Amino acid sequence: MKTIKLLALLFVSVIILEGCNEKPAHPTEGGSIPPPKIIIDVQEAEDMYHRYGKDIVPILEKNNPNLKATRSLSIDYNTLKDYLAFIEQEAEEANKTEITGLRIYFAKYDDSQNDGRATVFLNPIMEAGARGDLIDDVSFAIKTENGKSTAVPVGKLIKKPTTGSNRADLTMPIQNGVQSLAANDFPWSPPPNSDPDDYQ
Template sequence: MKTIKLLALLFVSAIILEGCNEKPAHPGEPTVGGPIAPPKTIIDVQEAEDMYHRYGKDIAPILEKNKSNFKATRSLSIDYKTLKDYIAFIDQEAGEADSIEITGLRIYFAKYDDSLNDGRATVFLNPIMEAGTRGDLRDDVSFAIKTEDGKSTAVPVGKLIKKPTTGSNRADLTMPIQNGVQSLASNKSPWTPPPPKNEDDYQ
């Protein structure tokens, strides 16, 4: 009887261990003690090259048209550690603001003032949160953290910025009050002109 119980115990243990070694149900999820599967967002190197080349052929000339000595910005680099630090920071801030869930990172196309970096194009990042009731049709919005009376709340950026007057084409919207507001928008990344021809990079 003891032998049967021991064999049964070993059999159950083997099933449990095998279950722990199963591959993840969804791409990108790590296996227990194993490698991370490629996320669904990964594209083939050649597909990336085709997309980059298509931009250079179809879009860049439009941006450069009628502008002497102007070259469209083709790429921006973000330091890996800086990006990890940024993600850790927004996780911390969201966690302290009623544990709001960050649903994604939005990348905004932008432009420096003409007095900075030759007025070149750039991008900035901002975390987004759910804007409507869960299950409803919605468009998640970028947010910042507002602290009042020791309580932190995630607030849509649209409630914190000076909005342009009707008919205005102002693009340099700014926060009217910085006191008590922690911005989560990130820029200050190295900007680059069209990358020089480098046979080791996308062409």
């Protein structure tokens, strides 16, 4: 069931991830920015959202009548801009690490928080291995030792969850000289969306 939930959310994140891979748009001679290639038609977006509600949501809710599938998450625009500025600042101070993208992870709150709903968290990624290697990019955090900051793959900083707990070793934003760059705490919209002015 957990796998199905994650696969269901994958569809939404692909669009966002593609946006992170786009090169920044440059204004035209008239000063306006042309629409990026990832922009889709409003009706296409509605069809995709409706298809998710028709094909995926019933699967997620089938075995638990009390479960309501998360249909959307909102990120405050200024908070997102602040987050992007923060991770750029931290990467710059860590040997001018180049952020190659923003990865979106599917996650779930503990049952005692937000009704145990599905959520996402964000983390910047950097190129792994030597430049030009075919190794996939990895999420990173910033580790500071003796006044020197370095971008470190998160896999080198966390403990894998055990069967008794799913808490990672890094439970505070800064711990043992490590600055986490993972972001969450986005408001979610309970289904179904009842606003007639929004996607149905």
